[in-house]
Amino acid sequence: MKHNLDKLSAIFNRYPQNRESLIAVLQDIQKEYHYLPEEALQATAKTLDVPLSKVFSVATFYNAFSHYPRGEKIIRICVGTTCHIRGAHLVQEQLENRLNIKAGSTTKDLKYTLETVNCVGACSQAPVVIVNNKYYGHVKVSDAKKLLRSK
Amino acid sequence: MVNLTINGRIVQAKEGEMLLTVLRREKIDVPALCHHEAVEPFGACRLCTVEITKEDWNGYSNYVTSCLYPVEEGLIVSTHSPKVNELRKTILDLFLARHPNSPEIRQLAADYGVFKTSYETVVDGNNCILCAICTRICDTMGFHAISTVGRGHGKEVAPPLHQVPPDCVGCLACALNCPTHYIEYTFDNNYLTIWDKKFELMVCSRCGKKTITKEFAEYLSKHRDIPFSYFEICDECHRKELAATMGQITSWEREA
Ligand code: FES
Ligand code: FES
Numbered sequence: 001m002k003h004n005l006d007k008l009s010a011i012f013n014r015y016p017q018n019r020e021s022l023i024a025v026l027q028d029i030q031k032e033y034h035y036l037p038e039e040a041l042q043a044t045a046k047t048l049d050v051p052l053s054k055v056f057s058v059a060t061f062y063n064a065f066s067h068y069p070r071g072e073k074i075i076r077i078c079v080g081t082t083c084h085i086r087g088a089h090l091v092q093e094q095l096e097n098r099l100n101i102k103a104g105s106t107t108k109d110l111k112y113t114l115e116t117v118n119c120v121g122a123c124s125q126a127p128v129v130i131v132n133n134k135y136y137g138h139v140k141v142s143d144a145k146k147l148l149r150s151k
Numbered sequence: 152m153v154n155l156t157i158n159g160r161i162v163q164a165k166e167g168e169m170l171l172t173v174l175r176r177e178k179i180d181v182p183a184l185c186h187h188e189a190v191e192p193f194g195a196c197r198l199c200t201v202e203i204t205k206e207d208w209n210g211y212s213n214y215v216t217s218c219l220y221p222v223e224e225g226l227i228v229s230t231h232s233p234k235v236n237e238l239r240k241t242i243l244d245l246f247l248a249r250h251p252n253s254p255e256i257r258q259l260a261a262d263y264g265v266f267k268t269s270y271e272t273v274v275d276g277n278n279c280i281l282c283a284i285c286t287r288i289c290d291t292m293g294f295h296a297i298s299t300v301g302r303g304h305g306k307e308v309a310p311p312l313h314q315v316p317p318d319c320v321g322c323l324a325c326a327l328n329c330p331t332h333y334i335e336y337t338f339d340n341n342y343l344t345i346w347d348k349k350f351e352l353m354v355c356s357r358c359g360k361k362t363i364t365k366e367f368a369e370y371l372s373k374h375r376d377i378p379f380s381y382f383e384i385c386d387e388c389h390r391k392e393l394a395a396t397m398g399q400i401t402s403w404e405r406e407a
Binding site: 041053056 | 296316
């Protein structure tokens with residue numbers, strides 16, 4: 001996949017170009033592209049003068065970094081114990097059917113990524129669904145459409 | 152100088168030295184799989200664990216990885232006390248569960264009387280014990296071609312992006328220092344392949360023997376100031392040549 005790498009130089013310019021900036025730069029790349037494109041990792045290694053192997057090591061260490069393209073809208077369904085008991089799997093099924101993908105993947109048009117998470121610490125609101133870091137509590141199966149359309 | 156007691160014997164060591172270094176010097180055999188002189192101590196395998204105590208510890212003792220423990224005045228060390236052996240046995244038991252097919256692990260475990268793991272065996276396991284000697288040595292060599300990738304259960308040693316490593320020169324330092332011989336490489340005529348990267352080998356211009364990879368020779372001549380032509384002759388022929396030169400010098404001396 002070809003990317004508009006122009007945005008990279010803006011990211012690099014935000015930080016001193018040395019190895020201390022590695023994680024900050026990777027975070028900004030993740031924010032911009034929703035994942036870490038290969039070319040971006042290569043450019044990062046070059047710009048910060050850090051071996052590519054080290055960049056890859058750090059980038060794969062943290063779960064906050066993704067290595068596959070992710071959707072514009074990231075929907076995370078909590079399937080922790082409480083949410084599970086309160087029907088999270090039904091919500092999951094509904095969302096999977098509507099998007100025609102399984103949890104853990106991204107729609108072809110890169111609009112949605114569906115993921116599951118384990119307990120987000122909001123059990124009193126169970127079942128919980130998080131859309132781009134916005135939390136929705138007491139979710140019902142019939143809310144699926146609303147969730148997909150939410151900003 | 153620091154005085155310590157190891158297995159009942161008084162031993163002297165240099166300030167700042169690691170315990171394992173002293174044990175090795177005293178020819179005391181303690182297993183150590185993640186230790187290598189060329190790199191900093193790492194403390195990954197835990198096998199070099201020993202028991203330490205001091206006169207004023209009221210009979211209490213502690214268990215430390217000797218590769219990472221600097222010597223101290225008055226330290227009393229036991230390398231094979233029943234408790235240490237028991238600990239090492241458990242570690243080897245765990246190793247055996249993860250790497251049941253590694254001859255090196257099996258041998259070491261057998262030395263401690265562990266022939267079958269008491270844990271559940273990892274079926275799709277491999278022989279990489281994640282000691283990271285390979286990646287650390289690669290860094291020391293100055294190539295940084297491979298690293299550990301991922302973490303936890305999925306952690307592995309791999310080239311960046313899981314692709315052919317651009318910075319690898321085929322020096323073989325990783326494979327030859329791997330304690331479980333996990334890293335594969337093949338020689339095929341004039342080529343060496345490692346990490347899926349194929350390297351042309353230098354051929355001795357005198358005897359035709361294959362030596363190091365061209366990339367490695369180029370690196371050494373560029374960064375270590377050795378003329379490239381040095382690598383066009385193999386070590387043996389260099390030595391033969393040296394003998395011839397020495398003979399020449401002696402005969403000149405005789406004549407003079
Ligand atoms: S189980 Fe979902 S928030 Fe705790
Ligand atoms: S050699 Fe000390 S922990 Fe491995």
